[in-house]
Amino acid sequence: MAADEATSPSIENNTDNEPNRREFMGFAFAAAASGLLLPEVLSSERPAPELPAFQQSGTACDARAHIGQELVSPGEIKSGVDKKGFLTGLIDLIVENRALSYYAGNSTYVCQMHTLRAYQGYQGWAIDPKKRVTQVGVCSPGPTLRPNIGDTVELVFLNRIDPGKFNQTTLTSIKSAFGHCDTVNGSGFAGPGGNPYPNADASNFPNCFHASDTTNLHWHGTHTDPGGFGDNVLVGVLPNIHMTSMAMIQQCVNAFGQWNERKNPTAAFTAAASAAMRRMADRVANNPEFSAQVKSAIANNQTNVKAGEWPQYWPGYYPYHFELPVWSGRPDVYPVMGQAPGTHWYHCHQHGSTSLQLLNGMAGALSLPTTRPAAMTTCSCGSAAALPRIPGSKSW
Ligand SMILES: [Cu+2]
Numbered sequence: 001m002a003a004d005e006a007t008s009p010s011i012e013n014n015t016d017n018e019p020n021r022r023e024f025m026g027f028a029f030a031a032a033a034s035g036l037l038l039p040e041v042l043s044s045e046r047p048a049p050e051l052p053a054f055q056q057s058g059t060a061c062d063a064r065a066h067i068g069q070e071l072v073s074p075g076e077i078k079s080g081v082d083k084k085g086f087l088t089g090l091i092d093l094i095v096e097n098r099a100l101s102y103y104a105g106n107s108t109y110v111c112q113m114h115t116l117r118a119y120q121g122y123q124g125w126a127i128d129p130k131k132r133v134t135q136v137g138v139c140s141p142g143p144t145l146r147p148n149i150g151d152t153v154e155l156v157f158l159n160r161i162d163p164g165k166f167n168q169t170t171l172t173s174i175k176s177a178f179g180h181c182d183t184v185n186g187s188g189f190a191g192p193g194g195n196p197y198p199n200a201d202a203s204n205f206p207n208c209f210h211a212s213d214t215t216n217l218h219w220h221g222t223h224t225d226p227g228g229f230g231d232n233v234l235v236g237v238l239p240n241i242h243m244t245s246m247a248m249i250q251q252c253v254n255a256f257g258q259w260n261e262r263k264n265p266t267a268a269f270t271a272a273a274s275a276a277m278r279r280m281a282d283r284v285a286n287n288p289e290f291s292a293q294v295k296s297a298i299a300n301n302q303t304n305v306k307a308g309e310w311p312q313y314w315p316g317y318y319p320y321h322f323e324l325p326v327w328s329g330r331p332d333v334y335p336v337m338g339q340a341p342g343t344h345w346y347h348c349h350q351h352g353s354t355s356l357q358l359l360n361g362m363a364g365a366l367s368l369p370t371t372r373p374a375a376m377t378t379c380s381c382g383s384a385a386a387l388p389r390i391p392g393s394k395s396w
Pocket of ligand 1: 218220347
């Protein structure tokens with residue numbers, strides 16, 4: 001077989017005699033790694049490809065299972081499965097041993113089991129194995145979310161990390177009784193470049209790794225409320241293993257119900273969460289450090305509420321609830337901006353631990369298909385004068 005024939009044709013044809021795309025990728029990868037030439041690998045009398053050396057630790061972990069695979073879907077939570085016009089789902093953050101394969105140099109692949117903070121995705125609002133869309137024990141990002149533009153997202157988010165599984169870090173960014181978190185005072189900052197802000201700022205900014213088991217979701221690329229139960233990156237959902245998942249889910253589902261009846265559940269929901277935080281503080285009393293942190297989170301929330309602000313810390317659950325609006329087509333009618341289609345993503349945004357959590361896989365795709373509102377097709381887009389101008393700009 002000539003080289004040019006081997007590299008282009010028949011790859012997509014999955015017949016008995018021809019390698020399918022997945023096999024092709026596998027052989028190509030193995031060939032590259034073992035130094036075999038590709039045409040030999042693809043010939044009908046091909047020898048068994050020489051696989052690179054492996055190291056394995058445990059039977060559930062096998063790097064060979066991952067080599068040559070195309071990108072595998074991490075599972076999907078879809079629009080309209082439970083209710084038309086809604087994406088109803090659940091992301092359960094738990095501690096899980098997951099198989100992770102990686103290249104270790106020298107044509108060697110290693111698979112090891114790692115204890116990770118891991119998203120499990122479910123279609124609907126129950127932790128029901130039949131409705132689970134993600135795989136257990138496999139290193140992967142969170143489920144792909146596929147709402148339509150115009151949908152309302154109703155996503156139960158649970159943080160059921162067992163904090164005993166990881167080394168303790170302070171939960172909150174405020175300086176704890178144990179003094180673990182450094183702060184930088186804006187007015188006294190003496191690093192390179194001097195004060196980072198034009199005017200002296202007396203705020204104390206946290207300047208340490210912290211809150212590795214506290215988390216939230218950021219809806220990157222969405223045109224949603226940046227506060228409340230929308231794209232609120234300032235909330236910290238504490239790990240809570242002292243309340244049943246059923247009870248946490250029920251709180252969120254009650255809130256969704258209220259919103260759907262055009263009522264505002266915020267006050268009742270917040271009061272219940274506040275009571276749950278107090279119970280949590282009692283139940284972790286045998287762990288003085290964790291208990292002190294939960295108490296400091298409660299005190300922090302009280303300060304927030306007194307100042308008319310949103311409570312920062314939540315007891316293991318949060319009902320993400322937001323609309324992905326279709327533009328009204330008019331600049332004077334709500335919504336004056338609409339959600340853009342595209343391949344967006346969601347990810348943890350816990351200040352103090354975002355990178356660590358991302359490296360655990362705490363992110364996923366948010367895929368919004370194109371549904372072009374009629375108004376978008378009727379604007380006079382060809383004329384630059386018809387487009388909004390950026391203040392101060394002459395042209396673009
Ligand atoms: Cu982002």
